[in-house]
Amino acid sequence: xxxxxxKWQAEYNAALMANGxxxxxxxxxxxxRLFKTAWGAIATLLCVLTTGMxxxxxVVLARLGYLRALTFLSTLWARLLIFYCGVxxxxxxxxxxxxxxxxxxxxxxxxxxxxxxxxxYMPGPIRFVGKKELLKIPLVGYALKHGRxxxxxxxxxxxxxxxxxxxxxxxxxxxxxxxGHRYSDNRVHEFEDGAAWLAALTKLPAVPMAISGxxxxxxxxxKIVVPGGRMRMTIGTPIPTANLKSTDRSELTSxxxxxxxxxxxxxx
Numbered sequence: 236x237x238x239x240x241x242k243w244q245a246e247y248n249a250a251l252m253a254n255g256x257x258x259x260x261x262x263x264x265x266x267x268r269l270f271k272t273a274w275g276a277i278a279t280l281l282c283v284l285t286t287g288m289x290x291x292x293x294v295v296l297a298r299l300g301y302l303r304a305l306t307f308l309s310t311l312w313a314r315l316l317i318f319y320c321g322v323x324x325x326x327x328x329x330x331x332x333x334x335x336x337x338x339x340x341x342x343x344x345x346x347x348x349x350x351x352x353x354x355x356y357m358p359g360p361i362r363f364v365g366k367k368e369l370l371k372i373p374l375v376g377y378a379l380k381h382g383r384x385x386x387x388x389x390x391x392x393x394x395x396x397x398x399x400x401x402x403x404x405x406x407x408x409x410x411x412x413x414x415g416h417r418y419s420d421n422r423v424h425e426f427e428d429g430a431a432w433l434a435a436l437t438k439l440p441a442v443p444m445a446i447s448g449x450x451x452x453x454x455x456x457x458k459i460v461v462p463g464g465r466m467r468m469t470i471g472t473p474i475p476t477a478n479l480k481s482t483d484r485s486e487l488t489s490x491x492x493x494x495x496x497x498x499x500x501x502x503x
Contacts, residue, residue, distance in 0.1 A: 297381035313355035328470035339434040344412035345450030419454030431487035440473035445498035469498040
């Protein structure tokens, strides 16, 4: 086996390991595996190009304050990325949001596709609560900052929570990934209390949602998507917060975590 072939083999196996798949010897690589690898590379490239192409108009719309148009563009962007990667998305319990109006969506977090799926298919204009590291993404970071998304600086404390309350008062629903990080180990981790605190302050119903499957085709640290994956978003019963105080957030956090755990599916 030549040095070039060995190098290709090593790079291929590294990509598989980053996506949670077993390594393979050159002779054992099936045509289906090669097809999916090529599809994944092309889909990833298309995702990057589309993000770059739509990022500039997103910046312009955010700068000019055309937020309704920005929401439409974000939905289009998210649906294109899901389409390129052949993700089969199932939404269960959507009827639980009928006549709810605004809400605080509280869910677990496995991959970037969680964000794409929520932006693409959840009802109503929705804004994400995310970490300040997202601001480092060219164009996207600017659009997030000026598009009424809430970027959390953990050192700023209550100031960022007040900003989220202001965004809710403008008529937006909010999405919080309550674990605080992405986890690709196919488990639901302990929830932080920020989402419950936000729901209690805004008096918006807290809606638990379990996201299953997305960590398998684009886990944390992966560079190339594994296309053709399945994911499910299961929406639970909204929990009223009209009579809650910020001191009730621990109890509400426990209820939300329990609801998400009960809806989470390890295998699709």
